[in-house]
Amino acid sequence: MSGLRIKSPRLLVAESGADLEGHGLRRTLGLFQLVCFGVGAIVGTGIFVGLSDSVGHAGPAVVVSFVLAAITCVLTAFAFAELGGAIPVSGSSYSFAYASLGERAAFLVGWCLLLEYGVSMSAVAVGWSQYLNELLGSVLGHELPAALSAAPGEGGVINLPAVVVILLAALLLVRGVRESARATAAMAVLKIAILLLFCAIGFSAFEDGNLTPFSPAGLGGIGAGTTAAFFSYIGFDAITTAGEEARNPRRDIPVAILICIGLVTLLYCAVALAAIGAIGGDEVGGRPAALSYVVNQVTGSSAGGAVIAFGAVVAIVSVVVAVMYGQTRILMSMSRDGLVPRVFERVSPKTATPVSNTLIVAAVFAVPAAFSSLDAVVDLTTIGTLATMAVVNVAVIALRRRDPGLPRTFRVPLYPAVPLLGIAFCLYLMYETGPAAWLQFGVFLLVGWLVYEVYGRRNSRFAATADTRGPKGGPAGGDAGPDAGAVPDAGAGEAATRTAEAERRA
Template identity: 75%
Template sequence: MRPPVSRRRPPEALRAAPSAASSGPRIKSPDLLIAESGADLEGHGLRRSMGLFQLICFGIGAIVGTGIFVGLSDTVAQAGPAVLVSFVLAAVTCVFTAFSFAELGGAIPVSGSSYSYAYATLGERTAFLVGWCLLLEYGISVSAVAVGWGQYLNELLGGLTGWQLPAALSSPPGDGGIVNVPAVVVMLLAALLLVRGIRESARATAAMAVLKLAILVLFCAIGLSAFRAGNLSPFAPEGVAGITSGASVAFFSYIGFDAITTAGEEVRNPRRNIPVAIMVCIGVVTVLYCLVAASAIGALSAGEVGGRPAALSLIVNRVTHSTLGGAVIAFGAVVAIASVVLAVLYGQTRILMSMSRDGLVPRIFERVSPRTSTPVANTWIVTAVFAVPAAVVPLDAVMNLSTIGTLAVMVAVNLSVMVLRRTRPDLPRRFRVPLFPASPLLGIAFCLYLSYGTGPATWLQFAGFLVAGALVYTCYGRRRSRLGQAPAAQEPVEQEPAAREPVAQEPVAQEPADGAGTGLSGTGLSGTGLSGTGLTRAGVAPREG
């Protein structure tokens, strides 16, 4: 029988390490973030059971889904044949930010992703708002993705049997229905798989990722066989404004690559595998999306594709003059979108687990089952909460809000990589952002540019969402923060009297004599068993100011 889940906490000397002085922002050092991670050295809590191939498949599974199978038609409606430019513009934005994610994911391999990176660089308040935006990104994404799954399930049923679910049971109220039952069903199925264990979930995601790639390659072959250059004219009927608006919609298709970093505590050799997986996923997905967009707009005109549900199945049906081909594409979409639901639910639960570990959300979200090594209660709560909007909210009503929330998170990540380079140049980094600092600065600029394309209504909605988050942090998070409750939060480590109870002396005596030169003896790190994690440098003393 496996031992119970470890509930140990780092010693107070280590907890005191972050800059939590009352005169400045509460900043948690990367060393402390890793020390508190759920996958401890004894193997309790989360398991490191994902390899590089599984992580790449997980990333592709998180990215490729509703955005391309459902959102492509909305992008065409905005940009026309210039949808190709819109996808490239969205990809460029992602590439610059992906560089930052790759460096941070390797340097701080924890499940908190952007939230943890902001905590280590920008302070607790900003980190909470980043986590708040991640709840928006993942929560709305999983709801929107589940809605798209229901659309293609109906298309598949229609192609195979000629029968479809009635609109009352397959569409939200805004789209002529009462409740979207398929959206709720796919979320429940994904939750059941997630609570069984990460190994089973990773295997299922890998199989679905390979299948969806094969289906999209088949679509490209069919679409390019009917390519007509005349469909590309006029190329940009709405001009630059249409391309920008289309890029904002297309950006939704790339949401999910950041979920790779939420596996930081469950992937083997995370310092190498996380950066590699991010770059491979972005490269594969960008090429694939451009080919799919070119195939779609070449096979049918923009007017025929724009705004049509299940557009890829429609195109294949028109080209092959048969519903069988469309049914194959619909089957691929059902599988693809199901894998996105799985991956996004996974990322959501790991973000909440990290925030709960810090005391910023209720403790129930950090509890890990000793039997399955998964946050079971966390998973079911998230599923129950976000199944409601999936059942009753139209897809197009939430995509822009999810997009702007994701763009805000990416701005914070690009800022974090620049701050961490300055404050902790000693951290191990298997990948470093090229063209630094131009790359993260360009990432910020592109994110702001795409945010402009979401429109004033979305800006106002997002501003209200941020205000609500700030109130939640002030009324709950700040008061219950474990970092704020640490004794050293009121007094820097260097100011503590030399004569102390020998709390940290016993761990120091367990380390080899040459460890005295690491600068850890005064922090309590030397006795935490971190010598095998790459935490052999100091850098945990509070930062000045």
């Protein structure tokens, strides 16, 4: 077991300062802000843009697809709630894997989180560009030229609006987490109000006949629709990345996760029923900016569609902010451990935010947003997210066995059935993404493994400090003895001092 480099949960919490103030991060987020942050991370491109793809696969049975996708998320949300309350640090799934499965698995989880947060940020920005054009067309009568608002494969040259929204989100985040939380909360409330308005308009024209045939493509269509619908839920686990900036993370993080999943599921099912009941599944399926189209058809005017487009523009901005926040906090945790360069852990003393980290993330993921289509990244993002969620369910089981006495403010009900079902649902939806997505994901994981072996394994601060303590790994290191060949980095002395202090607190 020594080669696994497993870091105890208590050491993770103590090193991060999560019981105090985490490396310059300030505790400013309460339960309401965490719920708004979760809603902000979830509700966006998936429902405003992706609904049409889900309906195209499943027809009116897309409601069943949304429920099945929600069940997958709920099963895993229990796991996130237990681990987020027990290990309230910024690393989310990465830190949970480090505490239960070891450093190599943790690095690969962090690598997969580049898909869930970074690449999905690019996908969300592309969806924002579509609704911005819809809004400009409704209000001004003119859209941006395709050359400046679409990817090369879709008749354009560069998607400038997608780049702009990523840069705006970065500027908001570097101002401070309090300001970002306020903006995200305001946008979350607005987007829910807009979707409720859509439901009111759609149900006013509801016709039972539009729901038949209910499942035109049968179970296969529902399965494909579930995989497509799952993209609409990506981001709920971003709440766990706020572990070091929440005022009471052990209590509030589990509650916020479960509230978000329940609220979003009800909202999505209502929106899907309203859209299909108003104009029929054939009209909704495969149509860009579908919600605006539905309102225009029902009201006979472009004004209502413009309101929905405005709501989508605001909604998707909040998603970009939330997922960029999550990505920067995960990279910060990985940087503290020496697995990625140290620039990602630096916090500005003025704004208490990782400014360099945020700007690098924005610059890197603005590139696929500028030159890729939405369809090109959705399946890869989905399979990466599902793989991470499956690992989190495994982590719950592993940590229950490894550290049964760890204080847990929330426990997964019906253990171990719930995490095992969570794993099964995740694997099923991964299977439904298709061979092309699996091939892309396999290549992506191979690259991640190589990066770990070449850089992460040799620069691990945990391995370096374990070397300074001797082969037993020290009192807080658990089973985490050093790998053969681990090379202490230049920050080993600082890391050793910090770890020693953390062990005393742990």
